[in-house]
Amino acid sequence: MNDTDIDADATDRMLLQRMSTGDRTALAVLYRSYNGRLCRFLSRLTRRTDIIEEVINDCFWIAWQKSGSFHGDSRVSTWIMGIAYRCGLKALRQHGDESVADDSVPEGRTPAHDPDEDRELRDWLSRGLDHLSADQRVVVELVYGVGHTLDEVAMIMQCPVGTVKARLFHARVKLRNVLPSLAGDSPAHELRAP
Amino acid sequence: MMFPTNPARDCARAWEAMPWVLQNSAPREQGEWLANHLASCESCRAEFTQQSRLQLAMSLPAELPIDANRGLKRLLARLDAPAPQEAPLRSRAGNWVTRALVAAVLIQALGLGALGVKLWSDDWTPAYRTLSQQPLPVPPGAIHVVPDATMTMANWDMLLRALQLQVVGGPNDVGAYIVVPKNSTSTERHTLQQLRATRGIRLAEPVTGTP
Numbered sequence: 001m002n003d004t005d006i007d008a009d010a011t012d013r014m015l016l017q018r019m020s021t022g023d024r025t026a027l028a029v030l031y032r033s034y035n036g037r038l039c040r041f042l043s044r045l046t047r048r049t050d051i052i053e054e055v056i057n058d059c060f061w062i063a064w065q066k067s068g069s070f071h072g073d074s075r076v077s078t079w080i081m082g083i084a085y086r087c088g089l090k091a092l093r094q095h096g097d098e099s100v101a102d103d104s105v106p107e108g109r110t111p112a113h114d115p116d117e118d119r120e121l122r123d124w125l126s127r128g129l130d131h132l133s134a135d136q137r138v139v140v141e142l143v144y145g146v147g148h149t150l151d152e153v154a155m156i157m158q159c160p161v162g163t164v165k166a167r168l169f170h171a172r173v174k175l176r177n178v179l180p181s182l183a184g185d186s187p188a189h190e191l192r193a194p
Numbered sequence: 195m196m197f198p199t200n201p202a203r204d205c206a207r208a209w210e211a212m213p214w215v216l217q218n219s220a221p222r223e224q225g226e227w228l229a230n231h232l233a234s235c236e237s238c239r240a241e242f243t244q245q246s247r248l249q250l251a252m253s254l255p256a257e258l259p260i261d262a263n264r265g266l267k268r269l270l271a272r273l274d275a276p277a278p279q280e281a282p283l284r285s286r287a288g289n290w291v292t293r294a295l296v297a298a299v300l301i302q303a304l305g306l307g308a309l310g311v312k313l314w315s316d317d318w319t320p321a322y323r324t325l326s327q328q329p330l331p332v333p334p335g336a337i338h339v340v341p342d343a344t345m346t347m348a349n350w351d352m353l354l355r356a357l358q359l360q361v362v363g364g365p366n367d368v369g370a371y372i373v374v375p376k377n378s379t380s381t382e383r384h385t386l387q388q389l390r391a392t393r394g395i396r397l398a399e400p401v402t403g404t405p
Contacts, residue, residue, distance in 0.1 A: 024270065024273070027269075027270075028266055031262065031265070031266050031269065032262050032263075032266065035260070035262035035265065036255055036256065039256040039258055039260050040254075040255065040256035043256050043258055047258070049258050049259060052258065052260060053260055053265050053268075056260075056265055057265055057268060057269045057272065060269055061272060061273075064273065121247070121250065121251045121254065122254060122257065124247075124251065125248070125251035125252065128248075140248075140252065141252060143213050143217070144213065144216070144245075144248055144252040144253075145249075145252035145253060147217040147219070149214075168213070172209075172213075175244075176241065176244065179244060179247075179248070
């Protein structure tokens, strides 16, 4: 954990402490701070924006209720991502299989500032992630997107570190085999294991 | 720190280290070792470039049209909502259990009711009698007859046919039969006399209402 992470966690802890006393301003600050990363994290599970909005609110509803019981055993971000992950799985169970398949973003609703390079990168990534399972996408997001360690990912997903390692390994192998060709290159060699 | 220079093992080590070096959580020595390895290994260099691009792509903000302010407004409204609003969510989970239990109780009640009606309507009497119960009615003209032990079955049958009697009960513990006349042409008194006069009949007495 670098200095930036330490500072961010200290701020988050302070906000949680204020939330435990009923401070709604602290809740609003934490909500806006996490909204973007939770949107992206949950978008690895489903593309349904209504479900993502619902899960984010469920997550912060729980965080509001439980803020007083947070004892600092982990980073606040690990705690919140864990709640969001469980809320996400629960929402997917309630909504069934319909949620993951809906990959439609309405025309004209994508951010106008999205440059062509980012668009190309998104498409490249999206086609690569299509080859992964939901668990593998979540692990890749938590490691590469959010920057969590193996231990933190295991805590978020409530599974052994070995399971996280295996999911990350298989996800990387799949991506290594498909991503170069998606970018127009040919893979250096078909990888089974490094 | 020096690591052994086994190409296959080094590439595996480099593969393991890449994500953590990219997110700056790897120890400084591990980062330095990876940099040295990448300088001499084209395959791992290509992989690291790919991993860097993956990290960059994963770091792009979500392109989903989700308005944080709108979501926050809904959350705050939810906090202000009365607590019972949460009750339906909790009861929904146990709904099917409650319904199943209610259905089971109803089925049991219906079954017990049907059984009760059936027992109530049936003119059912037990296959036994108690001492407190009224004795069965004695047929008119019934006679207790005790044949002698030496009397054969053939003689007994012949006697019954001759006197037009039929056995309606017995033998009891003392070997007494209850016989009644098949028709009312002969009187009880006459029948008694004939029975008593028959050899092999030890006793012939009319059956009275009380023992």
